[in-house]
Amino acid sequence: MSLLHLAIISPFLLAIFIPILYKLFRNIHTGWFVLPLPILLFSYFLSFISITSTHKTITESVPWIPAIGVDFIAKVDGLGLLFALLITGIGSLVVLYSIYYLSKDKEKLNTFYVYLLLFMGAMLGVVLSDNLIVLYTFWEFTSFSSFLLIGYWYDREKSRYGAQKSMLITVLGGLSMLGGIILLYIMTGTFNISEIIAQAAGITENPLFIPALICILLGAFTKSAQFPFHIWLPDAMEAPTPVSAYLHSATMVKAGIYLVARMTPVFASEGLWVWLIAGFGIATLFWGSFNAVRQTDLKAILAFSTISQLGMIMSLLGLGAAALHFDDVKNSFYGAATLAAVFHLFNHATFKGSLFMVVGIVDHETGTRDIRKLGGLMNFMPITFTLAIIGTFSMAGLPPFNGFLSKEMFFTGMIRVLELDIFNFETWGMLFPVIAWIASVFTFIYSMVLVFKTFTGKYQPEKLEKKPHEAPMGMLISPIVLASLVIIIGFFPNILANSILSPALESILPNNNIDVHISFWHGFKPELFMTIGVIALGILLFLTLPKWKRVYDFFPKKLTLNRLYDNGLELIQRASNKLTKTYMNGSIRTYLVYIFAFFIFILATTIAVKNAFIFDTSNISSIGFYEVLLALAIVIGSISILFVNSRMTAIILLGAVGYTVSLFYVLFRAPDLALTQLVIETISVALFLLCFYHLPKKRNEERNRFKLTNAIISIGVGAIVTVIALSAHSNKVFDSISEYYVENTYTEAAGKNMVNVILVDFRGFDTLFEITVLTIAALGIFAMIKLRMGGKKKNENK
Amino acid sequence: MEIVMAFVIGILFMSATYLMLSKSLLRIIIGTGLLSHGAHLLILTMGGLKRGTVPLLGEEASSYTDPIPQALILTAIVISFGVTAFFLVLAYRAYKELGTDNTERLRGNEGND
Numbered sequence: 001m002s003l004l005h006l007a008i009i010s011p012f013l014l015a016i017f018i019p020i021l022y023k024l025f026r027n028i029h030t031g032w033f034v035l036p037l038p039i040l041l042f043s044y045f046l047s048f049i050s051i052t053s054t055h056k057t058i059t060e061s062v063p064w065i066p067a068i069g070v071d072f073i074a075k076v077d078g079l080g081l082l083f084a085l086l087i088t089g090i091g092s093l094v095v096l097y098s099i100y101y102l103s104k105d106k107e108k109l110n111t112f113y114v115y116l117l118l119f120m121g122a123m124l125g126v127v128l129s130d131n132l133i134v135l136y137t138f139w140e141f142t143s144f145s146s147f148l149l150i151g152y153w154y155d156r157e158k159s160r161y162g163a164q165k166s167m168l169i170t171v172l173g174g175l176s177m178l179g180g181i182i183l184l185y186i187m188t189g190t191f192n193i194s195e196i197i198a199q200a201a202g203i204t205e206n207p208l209f210i211p212a213l214i215c216i217l218l219g220a221f222t223k224s225a226q227f228p229f230h231i232w233l234p235d236a237m238e239a240p241t242p243v244s245a246y247l248h249s250a251t252m253v254k255a256g257i258y259l260v261a262r263m264t265p266v267f268a269s270e271g272l273w274v275w276l277i278a279g280f281g282i283a284t285l286f287w288g289s290f291n292a293v294r295q296t297d298l299k300a301i302l303a304f305s306t307i308s309q310l311g312m313i314m315s316l317l318g319l320g321a322a323a324l325h326f327d328d329v330k331n332s333f334y335g336a337a338t339l340a341a342v343f344h345l346f347n348h349a350t351f352k353g354s355l356f357m358v359v360g361i362v363d364h365e366t367g368t369r370d371i372r373k374l375g376g377l378m379n380f381m382p383i384t385f386t387l388a389i390i391g392t393f394s395m396a397g398l399p400p401f402n403g404f405l406s407k408e409m410f411f412t413g414m415i416r417v418l419e420l421d422i423f424n425f426e427t428w429g430m431l432f433p434v435i436a437w438i439a440s441v442f443t444f445i446y447s448m449v450l451v452f453k454t455f456t457g458k459y460q461p462e463k464l465e466k467k468p469h470e471a472p473m474g475m476l477i478s479p480i481v482l483a484s485l486v487i488i489i490g491f492f493p494n495i496l497a498n499s500i501l502s503p504a505l506e507s508i509l510p511n512n513n514i515d516v517h518i519s520f521w522h523g524f525k526p527e528l529f530m531t532i533g534v535i536a537l538g539i540l541l542f543l544t545l546p547k548w549k550r551v552y553d554f555f556p557k558k559l560t561l562n563r564l565y566d567n568g569l570e571l572i573q574r575a576s577n578k579l580t581k582t583y584m585n586g587s588i589r590t591y592l593v594y595i596f597a598f599f600i601f602i603l604a605t606t607i608a609v610k611n612a613f614i615f616d617t618s619n620i621s622s623i624g625f626y627e628v629l630l631a632l633a634i635v636i637g638s639i640s641i642l643f644v645n646s647r648m649t650a651i652i653l654l655g656a657v658g659y660t661v662s663l664f665y666v667l668f669r670a671p672d673l674a675l676t677q678l679v680i681e682t683i684s685v686a687l688f689l690l691c692f693y694h695l696p697k698k699r700n701e702e703r704n705r706f707k708l709t710n711a712i713i714s715i716g717v718g719a720i721v722t723v724i725a726l727s728a729h730s731n732k733v734f735d736s737i738s739e740y741y742v743e744n745t746y747t748e749a750a751g752k753n754m755v756n757v758i759l760v761d762f763r764g765f766d767t768l769f770e771i772t773v774l775t776i777a778a779l780g781i782f783a784m785i786k787l788r789m790g791g792k793k794k795n796e797n798k
Numbered sequence: 799m800e801i802v803m804a805f806v807i808g809i810l811f812m813s814a815t816y817l818m819l820s821k822s823l824l825r826i827i828i829g830t831g832l833l834s835h836g837a838h839l840l841i842l843t844m845g846g847l848k849r850g851t852v853p854l855l856g857e858e859a860s861s862y863t864d865p866i867p868q869a870l871i872l873t874a875i876v877i878s879f880g881v882t883a884f885f886l887v888l889a890y891r892a893y894k895e896l897g898t899d900n901t902e903r904l905r906g907n908e909g910n911d
Contacts, residue, residue, distance in 0.1 A: 587901070587902060588826075588901045589819055589820075589821065589901065589902075592818055592819055593819065596815055596819075617801070619846075620799060620800045620801060621799045621800065621846070621847045621848040621849070622799060622848075623799045623802060624799070627799060627802070628802070631802055631803070631806045634806055634809075634810065634835075635806060635809050638809060638810055638813040638814075638832055639809065639813055641813060641817065641828060641832070642813055642816055642817065647824055650824070650825070650828055651828070654828050654831055654832065657810075657832065657835060658831070658835065661835050661838070661839065664839065664842075665842075667848075668842055668847050668848060668863070669848065669850070669851060669852045669853070669863040670842065670852070670863070670868045670871075671852055671854075672868060672872060673838075673842075673868055673871055673872060673875070676872055676875050676876070677875055680875055680876070680879045683879070684831070684879060684882055684883075687882070687883055687886055688827075688828075688886065691824075691886045691887070691889060691890045692824070694890050694893065694894070707819070710815075710816055710819040710820070711816065713815060713819065714812045714813070714815035714816035714819070715812055717811050717812060717815040718808040718809060718810075718811045718812025718813075718815070719808060719812075721807055721808050721811040721836070721840065722804050722805055722807065722808030724840075725800075725803070725804035725807050725808070725840055725843055725844070726800075726801065726804045728840075728843075728844045729800045729804070729843065729844060729846070736845075736864060736866075737866070738845075738864045738865060738866050741865050741866065742853075742862055742865070745855060745865075746855055752854055752855035752856045753853070753854050753855075754853035754854070754855065754862065754865035754869075755853055755865050755868045755869050755872060758865055758866065758869040759869050759872060759873070763869065766873060767873065770873050770876060770877060773877055773880055774876065774877075774880045777880035777881065777883060777884045778880075780884055780887075781883060781884055781887045784887050784888060784890075784891045785887060785891070
């Protein structure tokens, strides 16, 4: 266990103590106990920059399940560190923000911070594990904690709906990813990512390669809310705003991007990888930005905006992967897209994090997030307004903010697709820059809607629940920090270049020679004209928004993906309910029929397949007169039980069969058995008669009618058992171990009755447990006779 | 003799199954009783019948009957008695509480499962 492992699991450890601290210090906001941890972890991870910036990695391993190659390998490389810094850095700011956002008097803070810490630890685990099974475990933990956080206000119907939706979709993808991981293991024989990458060239021809690729991508796409799986993210906005800022914009939804980046060296050789990621990414980019414009809830705008930006990063990663097919100049030429992806990943976390916090402030101070009710808040909340301007302008890609830089680089990456001549990009590659540009126009529009519909325009105090005022300082600190980063990186992007971007790039595209220097001014290149075009058309469309907004009405409301999800879910529930009801009808008889039918089926097939039926008469014992008599007695006795109607007769016949069996034991040289059977049989019959006395009188309609299915099944069972008895006798696969007991009974246990010695000595524990079973049965019987569960009514409900 | 026993066992199992598939709790319990008889005889038959004397060393015989099946059956007899007794009392209580020993009427109520 290294310090690195401790760092990963420290949030889990702290989570254990949160409920106690919450109970002990009710006057102090629980957030203050949480806050030091992410700050500490952030500074700890900062210390790794000096190591990773020289393109070194740190690996620490702790055995977990070595037998199947699963070890908790913690690995810090450029990509992992970038995410670890985001998780802990944004995490610190979010915790600080939440202290002012969530009231300590009204909310159940203990559960909130436990969930949040669970998430933080799980997310660190995802990005710092080199073992895929460990990664998967943490991955599901993030889905799980996200579920709990979305459903934090669980008394709201919408929260529960959103939580379930996100859980179902992300866990579905997670399972598929597990399948992909197992396929990778089958191909390479290892779960360790670094070892899989080392073998990547050898597995591309494997028939499992494409299925593994698709399975892994399904996991990444569902997690990162890519079209058509994006539908869970808008509903996830029911979570408290700090959670939305943290999980559903800055970190968790980027886990899919992380996975794609991490697996790029494995799969990039396949054209399908490039196409699927770039294609779904660009589709998501467009669909997200297009839909964001029509939203009226501020958080819904941000949700669709996040979807769109995730799609943008995804498409860049996909196109950048093509660089692995080239050396030298072209490698750097196409790899620029990957650089843009990594850079924008960071920028998005800063501006989107601050925007979520701004929206949270607006919600907190006015009581609504509906842009139809908001307006003119500029005068009441000047600081929040300034922060919103910085965030949205960066999101829209305006200078001098960091979003402008990554947007330009995004355009660069998209334009370079035009020159890509592999994987059929020469025919369809054209679409990428076109869609990217259109999507950017919509991005510009919704950014403007977000800020101007909220802060400018007409102030409508009658529609607001509270009188708006500026947020408390504590709430503003976090967005101010993020907004300052937006500006600082806008002006000095190269402070990230060699410390964070270049090492992260090295993890995605090994041995690249990409120039990570980011410059503000590129000259009059197509990118600049594209940006100017976006701004010009964006302003035009923003001003004429009410006129063309009816475009959205053309989309039929019945054919949305959400409708598909809702109906599908209902259909599955109804169908499975129906299916279950057809065979689980509550009748014991039916269940016994299944059991016996399966018994016949499985034994008959086994005997048939294995050719197990052997009939050998060479080694059988003689048939005596008395034995035949007894056998006849049993046969007649047991068959007549079936036909007698009187219960008394049935019980007596059962007793007769039992006594005959004990006579058999006498003939078959088993005196102990005979004695026991005699005693037990006597008690059993007495018990039966006792119960019989209490059981109801038989009614006429309950006469035992002959049932054909029952008869067929019974004959089947009888036949199978006969066959087994015959074969078991004729088949001696092993030598008997009885000789051991014959020889050792006296020497080892000083007893002469072998059966007794086996029971109390050699197999003493069996007998002990047998007594235990009897005791349990006795206790049960005693309880059933003595215990009365309250009144009659209660029993009926049981 | 083993072949005769194989058929006896088969018939015991058959009757037991038929009884267990009926509605009356008492018949089901009788069925389990028959089933355990069948199973005991099956174990005994599988070990081979009438080979050597009873497994008592005091007999000082040259060969003994296999003691292991007997030890197994002895345990099984006692356990099956426990199970039968438990079942019987369960049936008795079910009847006392619910007024029937017909399993078709013993279903849990629909809204409660």
